Amino acid sequence: MCGIVGYIGFRSVSDVLLEGLHRLEYRGYDSAGIAVMQEDHIAVRKRAGRVNELSQAVKLHPVESKVGIGHTRWATHGETTDENSHPHLGGNGEVAIVHNGVIENYDSLRNQLMEMGYVFKSQTDTEVVAHLIAHHLAEQTRLDSEEPCVATCLRAIELTLDRLKGTFGICALFQSCPETIIAARSGSPLVIGVGKDEFFLASDASPLIGYTSDVVYLADNEIAVLEPNSMKIAHRTTGSVQPSIQTLDQVSADIELGDFPHYMLKEIFEQPQSIANALRGRFDDGEGTAVIGGLNLTAQQLRTIDRVVLTACGTSWHAGLVGEYLLEEFARLPTEVEYASELRYRNPPITDRTLVFSITQSGETADTLAAMRECKRKGHPTLAICNVVGSTIAREADGGIYLHAGPEIGVASTKAFTSQVTVLTLLALYLGRMRHLSYPAGKRIIKQLKMMPEKIEEALKCHEQVQEIADKYSQFNNFLYLGRLYNFPVALEGALKLKEISYIHAEGYPAAEMKHGPIALVDEQTPSFFIVPRGGIQPKVISNMEEVKARKGPVIAVATEGDREVERIADDVITVPDVEDYLQPLVCSIPLQLFSYHVALLRGCNVDRPRNLAKSVTVE
Numbered sequence: 001m002c003g004i005v006g007y008i009g010f011r012s013v014s015d016v017l018l019e020g021l022h023r024l025e026y027r028g029y030d031s032a033g034i035a036v037m038q039e040d041h042i043a044v045r046k047r048a049g050r051v052n053e054l055s056q057a058v059k060l061h062p063v064e065s066k067v068g069i070g071h072t073r074w075a076t077h078g079e080t081t082d083e084n085s086h087p088h089l090g091g092n093g094e095v096a097i098v099h100n101g102v103i104e105n106y107d108s109l110r111n112q113l114m115e116m117g118y119v120f121k122s123q124t125d126t127e128v129v130a131h132l133i134a135h136h137l138a139e140q141t142r143l144d145s146e147e148p149c150v151a152t153c154l155r156a157i158e159l160t161l162d163r164l165k166g167t168f169g170i171c172a173l174f175q176s177c178p179e180t181i182i183a184a185r186s187g188s189p190l191v192i193g194v195g196k197d198e199f200f201l202a203s204d205a206s207p208l209i210g211y212t213s214d215v216v217y218l219a220d221n222e223i224a225v226l227e228p229n230s231m232k233i234a235h236r237t238t239g240s241v242q243p244s245i246q247t248l249d250q251v252s253a254d255i256e257l258g259d260f261p262h263y264m265l266k267e268i269f270e271q272p273q274s275i276a277n278a279l280r281g282r283f284d285d286g287e288g289t290a291v292i293g294g295l296n297l298t299a300q301q302l303r304t305i306d307r308v309v310l311t312a313c314g315t316s317w318h319a320g321l322v323g324e325y326l327l328e329e330f331a332r333l334p335t336e337v338e339y340a341s342e343l344r345y346r347n348p349p350i351t352d353r354t355l356v357f358s359i360t361q362s363g364e365t366a367d368t369l370a371a372m373r374e375c376k377r378k379g380h381p382t383l384a385i386c387n388v389v390g391s392t393i394a395r396e397a398d399g400g401i402y403l404h405a406g407p408e409i410g411v412a413s414t415k416a417f418t419s420q421v422t423v424l425t426l427l428a429l430y431l432g433r434m435r436h437l438s439y440p441a442g443k444r445i446i447k448q449l450k451m452m453p454e455k456i457e458e459a460l461k462c463h464e465q466v467q468e469i470a471d472k473y474s475q476f477n478n479f480l481y482l483g484r485l486y487n488f489p490v491a492l493e494g495a496l497k498l499k500e501i502s503y504i505h506a507e508g509y510p511a512a513e514m515k516h517g518p519i520a521l522v523d524e525q526t527p528s529f530f531i532v533p534r535g536g537i538q539p540k541v542i543s544n545m546e547e548v549k550a551r552k553g554p555v556i557a558v559a560t561e562g563d564r565e566v567e568r569i570a571d572d573v574i575t576v577p578d579v580e581d582y583l584q585p586l587v588c589s590i591p592l593q594l595f596s597y598h599v600a601l602l603r604g605c606n607v608d609r610p611r612n613l614a615k616s617v618t619v620e
């Protein structure tokens with residue numbers, strides 16, 4: 001939510017900043033801006049709208065130098081106007097800042113600053129920070145009765161941060177120190193790219209790819225002072241920190257579209273590979289179990305666990321629901337799936353025998369992070385199922401499992417969901433084999449899992465069929481998604497995908513619950529998507545389909561190849577390969593992802609950048 005970039009070195013700063021902002025646009029795309037150090041002032045270019053519009057503005061009014069900061073915004077305080085775009089200037093332009101996060105006490109600070117004569121040009125919480133820094137800078141300069149130097153600027157930042165309540169990742173430029181960027185974080189991520197005679201700053205590592213693979217993840221309460229030849233990091237209370245440089249293993253191709261028109265389609269088609277990556281090296285064929293190395297708990301500790309809590313938001317929460325079914329079936333472990341936004345403020349009875357897992361693609365979701373910290377505070381081991389290596393949740397968790405899905409850039413999550421489900425299947429197998437699950441049962445699960453990349457490849461063959469069905473249904477304005485057992489979370493996820501990128505109202509329900517309310521919505525204008533592959537309690541779901549048909553509701557079914565009965569009832573059928581019940585979420589999600597993609601295209605929606613959403617929600 002909001003993306004920040006910064007650069008100091010020898011390259012043309014506008015190009016580096018604009019390219020970085022393009023790469024971070026998934027974090028927010030309401031407006032964008034850059035601030036660039038000029039000889040005697042800080043020049044700002046900013047525009048409401050996408051980064052492309054900012055690029056056009058910079059083309060018309062170029063600014064050049066070797067030091068600058070930039071921002072792509074997801075609006076929290078104030079509408080999406082040019083004035084509310086970042087960077088914001090403080091005082092009379094002595095300082096420029098970009099900010100990711102929310103300043104909760106901005107209102108009272110704003111009043112105090114206005115009383116002191118500061119004039120506000122925007123409605124944002126961020127401008128308060130800019131003026132506050134300028135105020136402390138002036139105060140410090142008066143005290144020192146000298147021109148502000150780097151130490152004075154740093155002190156002004158520290159004094160400002162002491163007065164802020166909320167979350168922030170901040171980068172600041174100072175007119176008086178043209179060869180310096182100061183960055184600080186509390187709650188919002190910041191990573192520093194370390195090059196030769198140059199440094200990069202960004203909300204995540206994607207803007208650094210292709211420039212440097214050496215990175216330093218700034219921790220909460222750390223402040224970094226960057227100059228072309230030096231990087232100094234200090235913790236706000238404990239003092240100087242020896243930066244730990246880590247190596248990125250991403251390459252430019254991971255974040256390029258290649259031959260695909262959209263990231264979402266690219267990521268849907270990457271799923272055979274991303275699932276293979278999630279499985280790689282994680283089978284112990286000899287013991288019929290999974291290899292899960294990173295939990296940092298002994299087998300004895302894991303055997304004493306008697307309950308699991310999975311916490312997440314959005315699509316990751318849906319993956320958690322599949323996880324609940326898997327953990328209860330394979331490991332007989334009572335499992336609860338909690339919205340992180342609820343868990344963080346509740347006080348559920350979690351004991352030292354409860355395993356708490358945060359599931360998150362980005363590793364930065366504010367609610368998930370807060371829920372994890374809350375559990376940690378109470379002394380529970382906190383584990384993460386996470387995609388982004390080095391993200392805040394990955395670093396703060398006591399242990400966990402990476403997805404290895406590669407960067408997911410489309411705002412609507414696709415490959416991360418199937419990778420999360422894959423990893424949860426491995427986890428359930430692993431914990432199951434420590435309990436009641438037999439060796440032959442474990443072997444069978446492994447055999448089925450190994451076939452999944454191939455099965456997903458087969459499932460993707462429905463693409464053309466889905467395109468035709470999307471064509472037929474794209475003008476409907478309400479949809480129901482219905483499934484049972486393992487396919488109930490798939491129904492929820494299918495409905496969420498349609499809402500997110502097509503702006504069509506869709507509800508996911510357990511198929512049998514339909515009779516208790518949603519059936520009242522059924523008419524000729526409300527198609528129902530039934531996820532009804534063979535196996536389990538399929539006959540019951542078929543009865544639910546009949547009930548919808550009897551009320552003239554159009555029915556689209558996701559079914560197993562060659563299922564004549566479903567073909568007889570449904571108006572349209574999309575077929576998926578036959579897999580065991582617990583693996584059906586993986587294959588059945590594919591047509592639903594493709595359906596929402598094509599409907600969104602047909603309705604002229606921006607598939608990769610849906611309105612009002614952001615990929616990484618770093619505010620509450």
Ligand code: G6P
Pocket residue numbers: 313314315316359360361362363364365368411412413613614615616617
């Ligand atoms: C946002 C994204 C969703 C995502 C959710 C949780 O709402 O738009 O696609 O599922 O955040 O994100 P996480 O990174 O924690 O999985």
